[in-house]
Amino acid sequence: MxxxxxxxxxxxxxxxxxxxFSAAHITYSQNGWFKIEIDPTYNIKSCYFINPETGFAAGENGLIIKTTNGGNNWSKQSPEFNSTIYSIFFLNANTCYAAGDYYSFLKTTNSGVSWSDTSFGSMPMQAIWFTDANTGYLAGFAGKVMKTTNAGSTWVIQNSGSGTQFYHMHFVNSTTGYISGKYHTVIKTTNGGNNWIAIPPPVFSHYQTIFFINAATGYVAGALGKLFKTENGGINWTQQDPQTANWIESIYFINENTGFLVADYGDLSKTTNGGATWTKTTLNTTGDFMKIFFANSTTGYIMGLNGTMFKTTNGGNPxxxxxxxxxxxxxxxxxxxxxxxxxxxxxxxxxxxxxxxxxxxxxxxxxxxxxxxxxxxxxxxxxxxxxxxxxxxxxxxxxxxxxxxxxxxxxxxxxxxxxxxxx
The missing domain is CATH 2.60.40.1930 (Macroglobulin (MG2) domain)
Structure with missing residues (x-):
């Protein structure tokens, strides 16, 4: 037999x-990134992947979408929230947090089946980060920084020492974190937000995005293609050439040498030597890039306005x-x-x-x-x-x-x- x-x-x-039956149309490019066609009305501001297959993206009009097959298909979530969501953060496979307009904090504990929404006022919260299951931070308009130690049940306002608009934050451990923002703003804490100090780069800019590899080494970037690197926790900054003069929206490093940044008008730059040199690739898109995120060293996603979505499965290599x-x-x-x-x-x-x-x-x-x-x-x-x-x-x-x-x-x-x- x-x-x-x-x-x-x-x-x-x-x-x-x-x-x-794949719902997303995929086209490929020799530069190592392939385009995934999704609804062009989706204006995505942020995304987060817990593994190469499973992730969320969020944006305007309360948009939250989820994939469980690496972006081939997306299901639309239904939070009771219809304003812009600026930032999204996964704690684990079930628990995800998001920040948006009206000082809003959104949370799901069942992988997006349902969402709770807490509002603190009328201004936007544009950045969110959790250092463990209970401890998290929100940052946004008018220099507002808030901290929770009970998974978002209650929040305490911290003194950021700034009155400007914050765009992005990055914590490297339970006590050390960085926030970037408008009007030449970069601040740092080394004690869990009890105190924040200003550590701006030497050149004036609006600093849209910040990424730290460890407590000492990090990057900040923003308007007019301004990009700076520090190797001593922000005491000194060195300007780098990202090969773009457009507004840099997001930075992501997969190790101490290899990193990516995305900017408006479809600009993508990559470094393999810690930022000493950057190489630019312009991807074919009509929407501005807003976020780049890697699930591991080879699988990464770029998302943005007008249904813009790109993916690589080889680390963005040609x-x-x-x-x-x-x-x-x-x-x-x-x-x-x-x-x-x-x-x-x-x-x-x-x-x-x-x-x-x-x-x-x-x-x-x-x-x-x-x-x-x-x-x-x-x-x-x-x-x-x-x-x-x-x-x-x-x-x-x-x-x-x-x-x-x-x-x-x-x-x-x-x-x-x-x-x-x-x-």
Whole structure:
């Protein structure tokens, strides 16, 4: 009797369903970021991911949306709040906090099924951060900083020493935190907010975003492309060139050397040497970028106005699709990866034959990686390729040992190979 292989039988069906019913349209770019088309009326201000698959985004008109499959589909949440939400923060898989207009604090403890809303007045709270399950901070208009030690049941106003508008905050531990804001404002606490001191960079600007890697090393940026770095907790600042003169909205570092920033008009810059140099990429979008967030070292998201959403699954690195032969193959073919088993990288070769209708001179080719239950975890290729033989590398550093599937598709052609990652 022939042995029944469950995954070999069910996996093609899983892939068919994924390709047939995905709600988000995805287009890919050679710069390592692919665009996810969502509702263009969504003006997103903030996002937060607890893992590469699960995250929330929030924005204007009380918008809160959630994904559990890496942005392929989004479900709209229904908080009883219809004003702008500026900042969102995950504590764990179930508990999420948000800050918005009217000094508002929103909270869910059931992963977004229901939300509670507490309002403290008529001005916006634009930044939120929790250092543990009970201790959190809000910051916003008129220099307002508030602290809770009971998970948001009650809040105490702190003396920030400033009367300006705060935009963003970042805590590196339970006592040390930083806040940036309008009119050349950067403040710091080292005792859980009991005292705040001003530590502004030497050049005047509105500082929209702040990110600290540790208590000493951090970055602040904002209007007119102003970007500064400190390596001593804000005592001294060094100006850097982000390769953009547009308003910088968000910074994120995945380690001490590699970081990203996004600015208005679709500007994205990356550094791999701690900000000594930055390289700019302009992504194809009509909406301003508002937030960049990485769930791990390879999977990151950019979100913004007019339904703007981009994703990378390779750390924002240019896709190295290497043509290894220009001869027209007799057929489409996906070769077995090598090495296999592998750790942590493997090369995948594929052949593109005479294009199938309706693509004419070149077919739209996709090469994607799925896990054993059919979840898409990485897109290696999604573009028009001329006939020839190509090779691409997949780095699985951030994925656990196990069986994965590589799927090549173009027109009516599809083929699958099994990959084994052993760590």
């Amino acid at each position: 022939k042995k029944f292989n469950y995954y070999s039988q069910i996996f093609p069906l899983i892939l068919f369903l994924l390709f047939s 896709i190295g699709i290497k043509p290894i032969s220009s001869e027209v193959p007799a057929e489409y073919k996906l070769y077995q990866n090598y090495p296999n088993p592998f750790n942590p990288s493997t090369k995948i070769k594929f052949a593109i034959g005479t294009p199938l209708p309706p693509f004419g001179k070149g077919g739209i080719v996709t090469l994607k990686i799925f896990d054993v239950i059919g979840r898409e975890i990485s897109t290696l290729v999604n573009e028009q390729l001329l006939p020839g033989t190509y090779e691409v590398e997949w780095n699985a550093t951030d994925y656990p040992s196990g069986v994965y599937y590589c799927v090549l598709r173009s027109g009516d052609f599809a083929d699958t190979k099994k990959l084994v990652l052993l760590k």
